[in-house]
Amino acid sequence: MATGLNKGNKNLSFKIKLIFSYFLIILVLLGFVAFFLNRNLEANLLYDTKASLISQARLVESQIPSESLKKEDAADLRTLVKEWRPKIDCRITIIGNEGKVLIDSERSREETLCMENHLNRPEVKQALNGTMGVDIRYSSTLKIKMLYVALPLKDKDGTIGTLRLALPLESARRTLFAARKIIFMGLFFALGLAIILGSILASQTIRPINNMIRVSRKFAEGDFSRKMIRNSGDEIGELAVALNKMAEDIENKIREVKAQNQKFATILSSMIEGVIVVDKTGCIISINPAIEKVFGVLDKDVEGKLFLEAIRNNDISDIISAVLKRGGSDSSELSLVWPVHGVFQVNAAPIFDGDKINGCLLVIHDITEVRRLEIMRRDFIANVSHELKTPLTSIKGFVETLLEGALEDKEHNRDFLRIIQDHAERLDNLVNDLLSLSYLEAEETEISKKDFNLWRQAEDVIQGFKTQLKKKNIKIKNELPINLSIKADKNKIEQVFTNFIDNAIKFNKENGYIKIYGQETKDNMKIIVEDSGFGIPEKDIPLIFERFYRVDKARSRELGGTGLGLSIVKHIVELHKGNVGVESTEGLGSKFWFILPK
Ligand code: ADP
Numbered sequence: 001m002a003t004g005l006n007k008g009n010k011n012l013s014f015k016i017k018l019i020f021s022y023f024l025i026i027l028v029l030l031g032f033v034a035f036f037l038n039r040n041l042e043a044n045l046l047y048d049t050k051a052s053l054i055s056q057a058r059l060v061e062s063q064i065p066s067e068s069l070k071k072e073d074a075a076d077l078r079t080l081v082k083e084w085r086p087k088i089d090c091r092i093t094i095i096g097n098e099g100k101v102l103i104d105s106e107r108s109r110e111e112t113l114c115m116e117n118h119l120n121r122p123e124v125k126q127a128l129n130g131t132m133g134v135d136i137r138y139s140s141t142l143k144i145k146m147l148y149v150a151l152p153l154k155d156k157d158g159t160i161g162t163l164r165l166a167l168p169l170e171s172a173r174r175t176l177f178a179a180r181k182i183i184f185m186g187l188f189f190a191l192g193l194a195i196i197l198g199s200i201l202a203s204q205t206i207r208p209i210n211n212m213i214r215v216s217r218k219f220a221e222g223d224f225s226r227k228m229i230r231n232s233g234d235e236i237g238e239l240a241v242a243l244n245k246m247a248e249d250i251e252n253k254i255r256e257v258k259a260q261n262q263k264f265a266t267i268l269s270s271m272i273e274g275v276i277v278v279d280k281t282g283c284i285i286s287i288n289p290a291i292e293k294v295f296g297v298l299d300k301d302v303e304g305k306l307f308l309e310a311i312r313n314n315d316i317s318d319i320i321s322a323v324l325k326r327g328g329s330d331s332s333e334l335s336l337v338w339p340v341h342g343v344f345q346v347n348a349a350p351i352f353d354g355d356k357i358n359g360c361l362l363v364i365h366d367i368t369e370v371r372r373l374e375i376m377r378r379d380f381i382a383n384v385s386h387e388l389k390t391p392l393t394s395i396k397g398f399v400e401t402l403l404e405g406a407l408e409d410k411e412h413n414r415d416f417l418r419i420i421q422d423h424a425e426r427l428d429n430l431v432n433d434l435l436s437l438s439y440l441e442a443e444e445t446e447i448s449k450k451d452f453n454l455w456r457q458a459e460d461v462i463q464g465f466k467t468q469l470k471k472k473n474i475k476i477k478n479e480l481p482i483n484l485s486i487k488a489d490k491n492k493i494e495q496v497f498t499n500f501i502d503n504a505i506k507f508n509k510e511n512g513y514i515k516i517y518g519q520e521t522k523d524n525m526k527i528i529v530e531d532s533g534f535g536i537p538e539k540d541i542p543l544i545f546e547r548f549y550r551v552d553k554a555r556s557r558e559l560g561g562t563g564l565g566l567s568i569v570k571h572i573v574e575l576h577k578g579n580v581g582v583e584s585t586e587g588l589g590s591k592f593w594f595i596l597p598k
Contacts, residue, residue: 023195030187060084060165061151078109094153095161099119100118118162150162274294274344276361277360284303295311320362324359327352327357344367345364347362391426402416433564447488450489451487453482462501474513487598500594528593536590545580
């Protein structure tokens with residue numbers, strides 16, 4: 001409302017300014033014209049009046065008999081004046097040589113006798129000197145402004161008197177007043193016309209400007225659908241074209257900026273790395289979805305808040321403060337426990353505006369997996385070295401013993417060699433298992449699936465363990481359906497059976513049993529290898545499939561185990577998109593199972 005009023009006032013004032021300019025120009029111009037016209041009119045009018053009075057004076061002068069004047073014959077002169085007075089309609093005065101008024105058309109005889117001497121009248125003075133006298137002055141006799149013309153009356157001896165004609169300037173003044181009235185009325189009319197024409201012209205000038213103001217307001221609101229209308233080819237038309245071009249450029253720029261913002265937003269939201277942007281005061285400008293997930297916050301809730309208020313992490317807050325203070329980049333590693341558990345690499349860099357620090361950009365990279373793999377690799381190398389070292393130390397020890405003379409000891413040398421052979425076998429097993437594992441872990445490992453009878457395969461594996469089974473007098477039952485067919489990598493599934501049955505024998509009691517059976521669901525096939533062995537303590541169950549994890553290291557080694565069997569099984573089953581597991585009760589036995597999708 002206020003804006004509207006304001007707008008109205010501005011338009012009004014501009015319009016009035018325009019009308020006022022026209023008015024002022026016309027006033028000044030006509031004022032000059034009126035001033036000069038008035039001055040010339042007055043001068044011309046006076047000149048004409050004077051000229052007519054002179055010619056009338058000359059006419060009367062020629063009629064005055066010089067004898068009558070010389071004799072100062074008033075009666076004669078009065079007759080003459082009486083005769084001429086109505087003809088020329090002005091005051092006629094005849095003055096003697098001494099300045100004495102002889103006759104005055106406006107006075108009676110008695111009054112004339114009382115009139116004062118006119119010798120001092122300027123026009124009379126001049127006439128008595130022999131030339132024509134003219135004067136304009138206020139007449140004390142008639143109480144009005146008069147024009148006086150005095151002619152010398154001469155005979156052969158010189159000037160004998162003066163004829164003076166006087167005309168009130170009243171009629172000239174009236175003529176002048178009438179002329180002035182016409183001039184001023186003209187001026188008034190012209191000014192009125194100037195106001196009307198000015199307001200029409202101003203409206204026409206302002207209309208396109210108003211249109212431009214309306215359209216520019218729309219531009220300012222971001223609506224570029226309307227365009228300025230080019231009504232004329234003048235400067236205003238040119239301005240409309242220039243503003244349209246400017247609006248088009250701005251619209252294109254806005255579109256470009258929007259597209260770029262969209263691009264950045266897409267990049268930010270699809271980034272695995274978390275991104276935080278804070279301003280120079282440490283308030284959050286934006287965060288991406290990765291950060292939302294790591295810190296359990298939402299962009300809309302944290303935007304505009306101080307970092308520490310929104311995300312309660314002192315380490316990152318300190319990094320931000322340091323970067324904003326020093327202006328250099330920073331990089332550090334931090335561990336989070338809540339809301340996610342992990343290790344993160346934080347890279348912070350200042351955002352500059354010219355040479356001033358305007359904010360800080362943080363990129364947070366989740367390196368939990370990298371660190372876990374590093375630890376795993378380290379542990380793995382330590383484990384492998386340890387596993388290799390034990391048989392190697394033994395082999396080295398026994399070889400040294402043999403070399404130092406035990407070779408000649410016919411009674412024991414073969415035992416020593418057998419021990420060396422055992423350790424060499426263990427080394428061989430270990431290296432084979434390591435090779436299998438690394439082969440399975442290699443990403444490019446492919447499985448070649450084909451249909452085969454699972455019962456048959458289990459039977460074949462059991463055949464291979466006949467001696468071991470007999471040794472411990474273990475009963476084994478293959479309760480898988482005879483015609484159970486499955487589509488999988490035959491060799492690898494054979495290794496799964498081998499490892500499970502091998503363990504079931506190794507960690508079984510004398511006279512124990514092993515049972516192999518299956519449970520079929522709509523999508524999966526679960527194969528269980530159950531034994532009546534030592535079982536696994538509950539605390540070890542979650543770790544049993546990890547590399548080199550053994551419940552009883554000494555016993556496993558003694559039994560020729562490498563600690564890699566179950567982890568090989570796990571890899572094989574996972575390659576088939578299946579999973580493995582164990583249920584066990586310490587002292588009673590275990591049920592190792594693997595599930596394969598059909
Ligand atoms: P190993 O070469 O020692 O057999 P595995 O990876 O096959 O290595 O097994 C890891 C550990 O799991 C074994 O050392 C043993 O402690 C335990 N284990 C495996 N199978 C059984 C089982 N059937 N009964 C009891 N313990 C078992």
